[in-house]
Amino acid sequence: MAITESTMPKLFDLALTVNGTLREQAVEPRLLLSDFLRHDLGLTGTHVACEHGVCGACTVLLDGEPVRSCLIFAVQAHGHSVTTVEGLGAVDRLHPVQEAFRQAHGVQCGFCTPGILTSVVPFLADHPDPSEEEIREALSGNLCRCTGYQHIVDAVKLAAQAMKAANEQPAR
Amino acid sequence: MKIEGQYTFDGPRPILWELVRDPQVLATCLPGSPSVRKTGEHEYEGEIAIRVGPISGAFAGQLSVTNEVPPASCTLTVEGKGKVGFVKGVGNIDMTDQGPGKTLMKYTGEVQIGGKVASVGQRLFDSVSRGMIDQALGKLNETLQARSGGR
Amino acid sequence: MKPAPFEYFAPPSVEQAVALLAEHGYEAKVLAGGQSLVPMMNFRLVQPSVLVDLNSIPDLGFIQPGKDGGLRLGALTRHHQVEVDPIVAERMPLLHDAMPKIGYPQIRRRGTLGGSLAHADPSAELVTVSVALDGRFRLRSPRGERWVPAKDFFVGLFTTVLDPDELLVEVELPALPARSGCALMEVARRSHDFALVGAAAVVTLDERGACQQVRLVFLSAGDRPMQAPRAAEALRGQAPTPDALRAAAEIAASDEIDPSSDIHATADFRRHLAKVLALRALEQACRRAAGKD
Amino acid sequence: MTKTLIGQRVLRNEDARLLTGLAQFVDDVEIPGLLHAAFLRSDHAHARLVGLDVSAARQRPGVIAVFTAEDMGADWAPGPPLVSPPPTAKDVTFHSRRQVPLVKDKIRHAGEALAVVIAENRYIAEDAVEDILVDLEPLEAVVDLEDAMRPDSPRVHDDLESNLAAHLFQKKGDYDAARQQADLVLRRRILIDRGAAAAMENRGIVADWDEKSQHLTIWDTTQAPIPIRNGTAARLGLSENQVRVIAPFIGGGFGPKMMMFYPEELVIPWAAKKLKRPIKWIEDRRENFYATTQERGQVHDVEIALSKDGRILGLKDIFLHDTGAYDPYGLTIPLNTQCHALGGYDIQNFTTEVSVVFTNKTLVTPVRGAGRPQGIFVIERMLDAAARELGLDPVEIRRRNLIPPTAFPYEHGIIDQAFAPLILDSGNYWPVMEKALEMIGYATFVRDEQPRLRKAGKHVGIGIAPFVESTGVGPYEGARVTVEASGKVFVATGVGTQGQGHFTTFAQVVAEQLGVEVSDVRLVSGDTAEFHWGTGTFASRGAVVAGNAIHAAASIVRRKVLELASKHLETPEDELELEGGRVRVADIPNRSISLAELANLANPLRGAVEPGTEPGLEATAYFGPRYGATAFGVHAMIIEIDPETMMIEIKRYVTVEDCGTVLNPLILEGQIHGGVSLGIGNAYYEKLHYDENGQLLNASFADYLIPSATEMPRIEVGHMETRSPLNELGTKGVGEAGTIPVPALFAQAIENALADRQLEILESPLSPNRLYELTSRKEAG
Known part of the structure; x- marks a missing residue:
């Protein structure tokens, strides 16, 4: 988001940690956190689909809490830490939740997926053995138009099992 | 959206009639008491700021009085346009004597909204428009009481 | 859908926050959780020129036991904290039950108690529950501090008694007497939408099992939380028989609410639902008060 | 073939990138110097544009340009027609009126674009949009379909005599004669209202004109990259080779991303070329609700004639179809409705007549289902009414009318959306229904459970709805399959994709032929630089038409591989097998050669290639079906209704x-699963509420209710398999299947659950409020 000198509004010196890395940038107060992550930092895995807080596609973790990045101004994340889908796992090293979504076909077009993953990861941390009802409740703030949610629910169950199994393995 | 209702005023009909067909007075009853300028025989224009909690919008508007049958009925048309959309209200009012010093006003009409306020604010619309009408009628009654008491 | 420009302040204290509000008047908006305000800013339905962000003020978010079994909550307490707090669950089951009905999980992580109350949306659970529980609010301005009962705080659609330079800083909920029970019943299109109508009932029974005190408050049934004092009065001293409860629900739904029509429900359907839900809420509250549920 | 990949639950190739946020969607494209666009749109549904003052907007710092229709000069022209009226049918009237890039004189729906601001970022662009002064003369809006057809109605298009956009009459047999013989004739009026596709990704376009190379690159959220490339080139006076259209990952389409061209697709490339700067426009959600196409609005007057044993003797359906402000998509939707009103039933006498109506509402083009749900709703509602009248079980009346397996291919004798005679290629319908009945436990439920639950005061109901789905229509798709020097396989097709898993299913088809791992097949589906023949992904045709083209190309490559390997291994072709990326001699595992080696042998750096041969292990092939393949299915559902609140809980949901x-x-x-969720939305949650002035009252996800995880039931899926004789793979499409019968199913199950109220449902979508109104009216009246 380049802004020429002449149009420069009053900027705010923002410093925050994103996926473990300190990022510093001067931003306009009105810049939404979602736009900052996507366009200023190039972390385009965070998707924007409604910008009024209903769809959940833009969910990121702010100090570990899942929040709508379209309803938070970037300046409000000053001094805080943000984790985006890019911070969960990599193509050759998928996070167990990501791996479960692949196994259970919890992804179709994939547009809502990053926001679902960033919602499910903290949910499973609090609910290691969730019921289907709890899972659906946890997903209620994430709209998906492709899957009818069934394979997503299955993926969350699978992830819970996998993570539980991994935790039960004695440490080497 | 259709609007319909009635209000009993504490004042005689001829004075209420004068107030109703005087947009300068009507304007003082509207939210923010906008100032109006006369642009035609029965036409006025002005700016009005509407505030509903955190939502506020400035509207540039016109007000006109037509179909006058003194001192009983007329049609009020209010139109406003702003950044958040537009509003148009057409109301027919009908006044009858209701005992000594009381006047019953019945109104029916149609309110149209468009733009952002219509497309994302519909949940509030019925409540807001009824609230504003009630508020305006209340203020008009206060003015009427002051005016008729003063005579 | 991008917000219009504004000037941003994140004051470190309540004093500085109210001073900023006093300086900027109606031009300023308070930013707490932002979960209602920011969507409206993104739509550009709201274009404040100044935002005063409370999130940098320490100590505004707390949950503490109040005197005699009551509860004190800081205005910046996030919904999620209230939802999972064991003291809330123990002392204010109605508040605890209401929390999962608010917005979505992610909204509850960010949204705040005080923000929701000050926003005064007549469809909001917290607004209704605070009245049903006979809470009171501590307000701060440059002129000092005052306490306002919840039932007097909400004066219209999105409108409260808060002055432009005044902040809601704390909520106090009194303990319920012995033999009390509460219930919140809602009908919403999807589980997390604004309810078409909701009814909260708080019932205290006397030693004989008759209704000693009843509070019945509706959401989405008028331009503010709609109380039903006549229905409550009709039940006072009465045994909570099905007929008595039904009669009270009937009074409340016919005479004590003023529902609007929108695309999801006509005023007529809302009135019908109010009657159904009032009865269900009263029934459940009575059962709980009698220790049966 | 040594192993069968077709029919396996293969995990998707594309997932790892989607799951880690690396997959590129249109809004993820960043180019140095990228500018951002925002459109000024009309608040009014119908108005004359009197004046537009953009001077203040142009002055705003950070604004690069503001364009109006006037600024486009001679480049201003309406979009192209997408589908012409049927050339073969008689009795067709069609008035083609297409969307305009920016409004020049008259606004025809709320949200129509009046001007575009190009600025350094989207925030500034939106600031500048608010600076524009618009002077409009509002006109009375045309909203209701029947009112629109009255002679005194205001007109959407002033140059036409009425709001009639098109009229089409079709018949088979002789309905009037059949009616004479009937024991029962029922007449009903059926209303179906609009919904939105509401893909999670809004539309968007990035256009980058390179002045030095005279080349235009466009990233577009389209289901049809090749037609966009061709059309853009034609409009901008460029050679098709100067334009490259890339449809990268698409965040769901569901039909509206098939519409060509949207005004923004006309304006943004034009502006990028004019300014010689890259420009991005990303639709926001509110825009999506009135600038992206919608569907479903129809009013049907239906008559059905039956014998007393429940056989359908004839059907007559006269209906109005809402096309919105323009009709670029021709008659596709109403033709689908006409064809699907016949369901999977043996109906000999059929009269159908549609009047397509212009209204001051957003344009109508196909949304997942595309006219089919309306047709199925009509016939299924009529059969339920007839079953009640005749005292027949709803299942039994359907059993008596389903087309028998011996009757295929079954010729209906009317034309379908491809303007070809409607022929149902193959099917075995009743066993599909039987399987659904068995899965949901129909007999036990009706005999034991329902009476028991009713006695306990519960309002439970069951529904069962069969449907046909015309799929896999032409004209054609193509593909190129290449074995690369690494031994991995590259596939290019022009069909486009919208999240259906083409990267995997198509790879399976290729891997099956070439004996490689599915993950070693890389597919590009939406880049005109890779393959530039094709139409697009719509009408449940991707897997059928592109799938068979890919199969054909892969089969040719397989022959080339075998031919070359045969020479090299000195073994006859029929003794060779392809597996694990190698060709080997059957039974002698160590006599083999890898595909990589073969690819290099086929493309030597030295020596001579024999005259008449082609280098490489590569083939391009096309597939065009003679006509579309027809799929069949049955959905069944058990619900419980709270009769006081009219809230519905779905207890079981079965599809076969x-x-x-x-x-x-x-x-x-x-x-x-996804189709059913849109269907449930259509049936019970989603409705676009237009007021009488053409204002859309629910342009947000807060008020337009898409089912979330807490509303969706678990769906039990069963399969039956009747191959299509029309293609090598034997496939039929399925993309829209889940959506089609759901409104009909809901109506049936609700009537069954509220049997004590004797409710008849003749409309869709429903809601608790509407059910309350219908039951209160019943009680009052």
Whole structure:
């Protein structure tokens, strides 16, 4: 988001940690956190689909809490830490939740997926053995138009099992 | 959206009639008491700021009085346009004597909204428009009481 | 859908926050959780020129036991904290039950108690529950501090008694007497939408099992939380028989609410639902008060 | 073939990138110097544009340009027609009126674009939009379909005599004669209202004109990159080779991203070329609600004639179809409705007549289902009414009318959306229904459970609805399959994709032929630089038409591989097998050669290539079906209604689908789950509320209610398989199947649950409020 000198509004010196890395940038107060992550930092895995807080596609973790990045101004994340889908796992090293979504076909077009993953990861941390009802409740703030949610629910169950199994393995 | 209702005023009909067909007075009853300028025989224009909690919008508007049958009925048309959309209200009012010093006003009409306020604010619309009408009628009654008491 | 420009302040204290509000008047908006305000800013339905962000003020978010079994909550307490707090669950089951009905999980992580109350949306659970529980609010301005009962705080659609330079800083909920029970019943299109109508009932029974005190408050049934004092009065001293409860629900739904029509429900359907839900809420509250549920 | 990949639950190739946020969607494209666009749109649904003052907007710092229709000069022209009226049918009237890039004189729906601001960022662009002063003269809006057809109605298009956009009459047999013989004739009026596709990704376009190379690159959220490339080139006076259109990952389409061209697709490339700067426009959600196309609005007057044993003797359906402000998509939707009003039933006498109506509402083009749900709703509602009248079980009346397996191919004698005679290629319908009945436990439920639950005061109901789905229509798709020097395989097709798993199902088809791992097949589906023949992904045709083209190309490559390997291994071709990326001699595992080696042998750096041969292990092939393949399915559901609140809980949901050969059951189930969720939305949650002035009252996800995880039931999916004789793979499409019968199913189950109220439902969508109104009216009246 380049802004020429002449149009420069009053900027705010923002410093925050994103996926473990300190990022510093001067931003306009009105810049939404979602736009900052996507366009200023190039972390385009965070998707924007409604910008009024209903769809959940833009969910990121702010100090570990899942929040709508379209309803938070970037300046409000000053001094805080943000984790985006890019911070969960990599193509050759998928996070167990990501791996479960692949196994259970919890992804179709994939547009809502990053926001679902960033919602499910903290949910499973609090609910290691969730019921289907709890899972659906946890997903209620994430709209998906492709899957009818069934394979997503299955993926969350699978992830819970996998993570539980991994935790039960004695440490080497 | 259709609007319909009635209000009993504490004042005689001829004075209420004068107030109703005087947009300068009507304007003082509207939210923010906008100032109006006369642009035609029965036409006025002005700016009005509407505030509903955190939502506020400035509207540039016109007000006109037509179909006058003194001192009983007329049609009020209010139109406003702003950044958040537009509003148009057409109301027919009908006044009858209701005992000594009381006047019953019945109104029916149609309110149209468009733009952002219509497309994302519909949940509030019925409540807001009824609230504003009630508020305006209340203020008009206060003015009427002051005016008729003063005579 | 991008917000219009504004000037941003994140004051470190309540004093500085109210001073900023006093300086900027109606031009300023308070930013707490932002979960209602920011969507409206993104739509550009709201274009404040100044935002005063409370999130940098320490100590505004707390949950503490109040005197005699009551509860004190800081205005910046996030919904999620209230939802999972064991003291809330123990002392204010109605508040605890209401929390999962608010917005979505992610909204509850960010949204705040005080923000929701000050926003005064007549469809909001917290607004209704605070009245049903006979809470009171501590307000701060440059002129000092005052306490306002919840039932007097909400004066219209999105409108409260808060002055432009005044902040809601704390909520106090009194303990319920012995033999009390509460219930919140809602009908919403999807589980997390604004309810078409909701009814909260708080019932205290006397030693004989008759209704000693009843509070019945509706959401989405008028331009503010709609109380039903006549229905409550009709039940006072009465045994909570099905007929008595039904009669009270009937009074409340016919005479004590003023529902609007929108695309999801006509005023007529809302009135019908109010009657159904009032009865269900009263029934459940009575059962709980009698220790049966 | 040594192993069968077709029909396996193969995991998707594309997932790892989607799951880690690396997959590129249009809004993820960043180019140095990228500018951002925002459109000024009309608040009014119908108005004359009197004046537009953009001077203040142009002055705003950070604004690069503001364009109006006037600024486009001679480049201003309406979009092209997408589908012409049927050339073969008689009695067709069609008035083609297409969307305009920016409004020049008259606004015809709320949200129509009046001007575009190009600025350094989207925030500034939106600031500048608010600076524009608009002077409009509001006109009375045309909203209701029947009112629109009255002679005194205001007109959407002033140059036409009425709001009639098109009229089409079709018949088979002789309905009037059949009616004379009937024991029962029922007449009903059926209303179906609009919904939105509401893909999670809004539309968007990035256009980058390179002045030095005179080349235009466009990233577009389109289901049809090749037609966009061709059309853009034609409009901008460029050679097709100067334009490259890339449809990268698409965040769901569901039909509206098939519409060509949207005004923004006309304006943004034009502006990028004019300014010689890259420009991005990303639709926001509110824009999506009135600038992206919608569907479903129809009013039907239906008559059905039956014998007393429940046989359908004839059907007559006269209906109005809402096309919105323009009709670029021709008659596709109403033709689908006409064809699907016949369901999977043996109906000999049929009269159908549609009047397509212009209204001051957003344009109508296909949304997942595309006219089919309306047709199925009509016939299924009529059969339920007839079953009640005749005292027949709803299942029994359907059993008596389903087309028998011996009757295929079954010729209906009217034309379908491809303007070809409607022929149902193959099917075995009753066993599909039987399987659904068995899965949901129909007999036990009706005999034991329902009476028991009713006695306990519960309002439970069951519904069962069969449907046909015309799929896999032409004209054609093509593909190029290449074995690369690494031994991995590259596939290019022009069909486009919208999240259906093409990267995997198509790879399976290729891997099956060439004996490689599915993950070693890389597919590009939406880049005109890679393959530039084709139409697009719509009408449940991707897997059928592109799938068979890919199969054909892969088969040719397989022959080339075998031919070359045969020479090299000195073994006859029929003794060779392809597996694990190698060609080997059957039974002698160590006599083999890898595909990589063969690819290098086929493309030597030295020596001579024999005259008449082509280098490489590569083939391009096309597939065009003679006509579309027809899939069949049955959905069944058990619900419970709270009769006081009218809230519905879905207790069981069963689907059985016959879509011919299944390529990947995992992906197929996903398609069905998703289709059902849109169907449930259509039936009970989603409705676009237009007021009488043409204002859309629910342009947000807060008020337009898409089912979330807490509303969706678990869906039990069963399969049957009747191959299509029309293609090598035997496939039929399934993309829209899940959506089609759901409104009909809901109506049936609700009537059954509220049997004590004797409710008849003749409309869709429903809501608790509407059910309350219908039951209160029943009680009052």
